[in-house]
Amino acid sequence: MQIIETPKTYDVIIVGSGAGGGMATKILADAGLKVAVVEAGPHFDPANPDQQTQLKWPYESPRRGANTVRHFGDFDTAYGGWEIEGEPYTNEDGSDFKWFRSRMLGGRTNHWGRISLRFGPKDFKRKDQDGLGDNWPIGYDDVKPYYDKVDKLIGVFGTNEGLPNDPDGFFLPPPKPRLHELFYIKGAKGANVPVIPSRMSMLTKKINNERGVCFYCGQCSRSCSVYADFSSGSCLIFPAQKNGGQVDLYVNCMVRQVTTNEEGKATGVSYINKEDRKEYQLKGKVVVLAASACSSARILLNSKSRQHPNGLGNSSDVVGRYLHDSTGSSRAAFVPDLMNREVSYNEDGVGGMHVYSPWWLDNKKLDFPRGYHIEVWGGMGMPSYGFGFNPNDFNRFFGLTVGGYGNGLRKDVKKYYGSVLGFGGRGESIPQKSNYCEIDNSKVDEFGIPVLKFHYKWTDNEIKQVKHMHDTFEEIIHHMGGEALGDKPTEAQNHGIAPPGWIIHEVGTTRMGDDKKTSVVNKYQQLHDVDNVFIVDAGPFVSQADKNPTWTILALSWRTSDYIIEQLKQQNI
Amino acid sequence: MDRRKSLKSIVLGGVAGGLAIHGCKPQSEQKLDEAVKIKEYDYGRTPEEKEYDEELLTEQFFNTHEMETIAVLCDLILPSDETYKGALDAEVPDFIEFMAKDHPPFQTDLRGGLMWIDHKSNTDYGAEFKTATKDQQKAILDEIAYPDIEVQEVKRPLEVNFFSLMRNLTMTGFYTSKIGIEELGYKGNMPNVWDGVPEAVLAQHGVSYDTKWVEKCVDQSKRGILAQWDEQGNLLT
Numbered sequence: 001m002q003i004i005e006t007p008k009t010y011d012v013i014i015v016g017s018g019a020g021g022g023m024a025t026k027i028l029a030d031a032g033l034k035v036a037v038v039e040a041g042p043h044f045d046p047a048n049p050d051q052q053t054q055l056k057w058p059y060e061s062p063r064r065g066a067n068t069v070r071h072f073g074d075f076d077t078a079y080g081g082w083e084i085e086g087e088p089y090t091n092e093d094g095s096d097f098k099w100f101r102s103r104m105l106g107g108r109t110n111h112w113g114r115i116s117l118r119f120g121p122k123d124f125k126r127k128d129q130d131g132l133g134d135n136w137p138i139g140y141d142d143v144k145p146y147y148d149k150v151d152k153l154i155g156v157f158g159t160n161e162g163l164p165n166d167p168d169g170f171f172l173p174p175p176k177p178r179l180h181e182l183f184y185i186k187g188a189k190g191a192n193v194p195v196i197p198s199r200m201s202m203l204t205k206k207i208n209n210e211r212g213v214c215f216y217c218g219q220c221s222r223s224c225s226v227y228a229d230f231s232s233g234s235c236l237i238f239p240a241q242k243n244g245g246q247v248d249l250y251v252n253c254m255v256r257q258v259t260t261n262e263e264g265k266a267t268g269v270s271y272i273n274k275e276d277r278k279e280y281q282l283k284g285k286v287v288v289l290a291a292s293a294c295s296s297a298r299i300l301l302n303s304k305s306r307q308h309p310n311g312l313g314n315s316s317d318v319v320g321r322y323l324h325d326s327t328g329s330s331r332a333a334f335v336p337d338l339m340n341r342e343v344s345y346n347e348d349g350v351g352g353m354h355v356y357s358p359w360w361l362d363n364k365k366l367d368f369p370r371g372y373h374i375e376v377w378g379g380m381g382m383p384s385y386g387f388g389f390n391p392n393d394f395n396r397f398f399g400l401t402v403g404g405y406g407n408g409l410r411k412d413v414k415k416y417y418g419s420v421l422g423f424g425g426r427g428e429s430i431p432q433k434s435n436y437c438e439i440d441n442s443k444v445d446e447f448g449i450p451v452l453k454f455h456y457k458w459t460d461n462e463i464k465q466v467k468h469m470h471d472t473f474e475e476i477i478h479h480m481g482g483e484a485l486g487d488k489p490t491e492a493q494n495h496g497i498a499p500p501g502w503i504i505h506e507v508g509t510t511r512m513g514d515d516k517k518t519s520v521v522n523k524y525q526q527l528h529d530v531d532n533v534f535i536v537d538a539g540p541f542v543s544q545a546d547k548n549p550t551w552t553i554l555a556l557s558w559r560t561s562d563y564i565i566e567q568l569k570q571q572n573i
Numbered sequence: 574m575d576r577r578k579s580l581k582s583i584v585l586g587g588v589a590g591g592l593a594i595h596g597c598k599p600q601s602e603q604k605l606d607e608a609v610k611i612k613e614y615d616y617g618r619t620p621e622e623k624e625y626d627e628e629l630l631t632e633q634f635f636n637t638h639e640m641e642t643i644a645v646l647c648d649l650i651l652p653s654d655e656t657y658k659g660a661l662d663a664e665v666p667d668f669i670e671f672m673a674k675d676h677p678p679f680q681t682d683l684r685g686g687l688m689w690i691d692h693k694s695n696t697d698y699g700a701e702f703k704t705a706t707k708d709q710q711k712a713i714l715d716e717i718a719y720p721d722i723e724v725q726e727v728k729r730p731l732e733v734n735f736f737s738l739m740r741n742l743t744m745t746g747f748y749t750s751k752i753g754i755e756e757l758g759y760k761g762n763m764p765n766v767w768d769g770v771p772e773a774v775l776a777q778h779g780v781s782y783d784t785k786w787v788e789k790c791v792d793q794s795k796r797g798i799l800a801q802w803d804e805q806g807n808l809l810t
Contacts, residue, residue: 042619050617051617052617053616053617055762055763056616056617057751057754057762058749058750058754059749059750059751059754060614060615060616061614061616062614062626062629062630062668062671062675063671063672063675064668064745064746064749065749066672066675066676068675068676069622069625069675074616075616075617077617079619148806152802155800157791159789160806160807168806169806170802170806171806171808172791172800172808173789173790173791173792173808174789174790174791175767175790175791176767176768176769176770176782176786176787176790176791177769177770177782177786178770179770179774179775179778179780182770182775182778182780182781182782183778183780185783186780197786197789197790204791204796205791205795205796205798205800205810206796206797206798206799206800207799207800208799213796213797215764215765215766216764216765216766216767217761217762217763217764217765218761219762337778337779338778341774342771342773342774342777343757343758343759343760344758344760344771344774345760345770345771345774346760346761346763346765346767347761347767347770348761348762348765348767349767350767380759380761381761382754382759382761382762383745383748383749383753383754383757383759384749385745385749386745387744387745387748387749388741388744388745388747388748388749389741389744389745390737390741391740391744393722396722401719402719402720402722403718403719403720403737403740404718404719405649405650405714405718405736405740406649406650406651406652407651407652407654407657409650409651409740409744410651410657410756413744413748413757414757414758417757
């Protein structure tokens with residue numbers, strides 16, 4: 001099969017259109033550069049009525065929103081999931097890494113939780129504090145100006161609290177807590193756990209004339225048709241195009257490798273067009289990888305040449321290594337004081353929590369390093385598949401009969417509607433060299449590209465941290481007068497730690513550092529080995545804090561994009 | 574006669590048992606009906622997902638007798654009366670038929686459970702469950718509708734688990750339907766402006782807002798005004 005070459009040469013080819021790729025597109029196109037964005041999935045616009053799921057009712061789906069097709073249910077806007085037909089991955093024996101991919105313009109930003117947390121000063125220098133892992137070669141002061149710009153460009157609500165490691169920013173005002181969140185605040189107070197307004201990227205106030213303001217349907221996971229929440233397409237790529245930017249979108253195009261010349265410099269990428277299943281080549285002066293930490297590592301490892309026999313940018317043998325995800329575990333509680341609720345009002349709110357607990361303890365007094373934050377959910381949500389299951393199970397807490405049939409069940413459903421509250425702990429793991437992805441040469445995807453194999457094991461540090469989460473959850477439940485549901489996970493169950501990958505915060509596979517022997521990119525996210533290749537997803541993260549990675553991906557992608565513009569001006573690359 | 578009406582009349586006893594669901598109309602009309610039904614579902618599918626839904630919607634898993642038995646069970650779980658609309662008004666049997674195809678692990682449990690309940694009814698009353706009297710049907714349910722919560726779910730008798738599954742699917746099928754959501758009184762899924770929990774509700778549940786917290790929250794009268802900050806990040810507008 002002949003590889004088809006496109007005659008046009010781009011200034012920059014960006015692989016992937018999620019948070020990192022979207023930000024690079026916006027900044028580079030606004031600077032007047034000719035940009036190609038290559039995305040493995042179809043075009044997606046939440047305002048397109050054919051794709052819109054926002055404001056649909058459960059009965060508009062024949063399965064009432066069940067998750068038999070899309071992992072997070074029929075209305076969630078992630079095309080893909082843990083398993084994608086024709087795109088397998090493998091795990092070494094004893095490893096159980098779960099890899100979530102969303103194949104669509106905007107990637108996972110279309111359905112994500114919009115929890116938008118800055119890393120704090122301590123988060124960039126963890127080795128200095130506990131001797132574990134490595135420091136970043138940059139610090140909070142390097143990133144702060146970009147966090148500030150991201151806040152203002154995209155919009156995030158929250159409050160300036162003056163906390164040492166949860167920095168202030170340029171926040172829109174937060175929404176008031178819902179009823180179940182007031183119970184969370186009460187329970188957390190009793191357990192000496194601080195609670196502050198959450199920090200999420202929805203527009204509670206107008207930020208520009210292009211995007212709408214939040215109308216509180218609570219459905220950000222469906223992606224907002226008036227662009228009142230952050231998705232990469234609606235907030236970065238479409239504005240770059242509307243601004244007159246030279247942006248060519250190559251959708252349904254799966255990048256196979258970065259192509260290089262005799263000198264070992266990148267010349268562009270080759271990709272498979274999913275529609276005609278033929279391989280194409282795109283030429284560009286600069287290649288920016290933003291395909292997700294694991295996908296970008298895969299592309300580099302599959303880009304072998306005479307000049308780069310171990311894969312592109314992999315002279316260190318570090319590509320794919322230090323893969324890490326957030327720790328995670330959850331618990332739910334029934335709160336009798338939340339029974340018999342008045343349904344006279346709409347409490348959908350924003351899509352997700354209005355309050356949360358940032359990490360609050362001193363590790364010197366604990367048997368594990370690093371921390372976690374607590375997310376909270378509950379309320380009188382819209383029914384979907386699963387609503388009404390075991391309608392009177394909570395009768396057991398009152399010594400009443402469980403089960404039955406007939407119209408008495410209707411009373412039970414209404415009595416308990418909105419009386420459950422849940423917590424998710426999300427914590428920082430210690431990156432390990434022995435946790436990695438590599439090319440599995442025994443397996444190919446349907447596009448002829450060798451797939452990834454994962455090797456991942458949690459250490460005692462993470463398991464102890466999750467045990468602490470569960471102790472905290474039970475204390476909070478006790479103080480809000482609730483009954484914990486289900487059993488507390490045991491030691492044999494590793495205290496309920498979620499499998500790696502499950503929290504969908506994959507980071508670290510192309511880590512940043514000053515030493516080219518122990519890192520893949522420099523502090524500008526430029527490959528040590530090839531100066532015209534950059535990585536702007538979460539691959540360069542040295543460590544990931546207990547903060548969701550998106551806001552830092554956006555800030556660092558902007559910073560790298562500024563650096564690319566400057567280097568091109570100076571003709572250094 | 575359409576399927577829903579025929580299922581309802583089974584329950585109401587207006588039509589003799591054993592009526593074929595599609596028996597009342599010519600083949601071509603049925604197809605037309607199916608095409609209309611598929612078109613009803615318009616909820617942002619990808620082309621592949623749409624194709625998959627259509628495939629499931631054109632298949633039929635349960636036979637006529639099974640569908641009629643499901644209808645009888647649904648009506649016992651959530652009957653209609655002067656106040657309430659019932660599971661059959663919300664077309665719950667069709668939803669259960671769809672879920673059996675969409676989630677194949679249900680198939681054996683549901684089909685086997687329906688066989689079990691006929692066997693039980695035949696043994697005790699010499700009649701299939703759907704044609705037994707209401708009192709007889711209830712007598713059977715009384716034995717299987719109340720799980721022993723001290724026993725783990727996986728260790729409970731098959732007939733108890735079968736009925737729990739039927740009850741779950743009926744409840745969720747009903748409360749995710751238009752009439753079920755109306756009955757529940759859920760007020761969301763439409764544009765609005767959230768400005769906190771009503772005072773009366775706070776009082777009912779014995780909680781209140783912290784004034785300092787609320788002061789930091791959005792002033793909804795200014796939501797349409799462009800955000801501007803000073804250099805320290807204090808919102809000015």
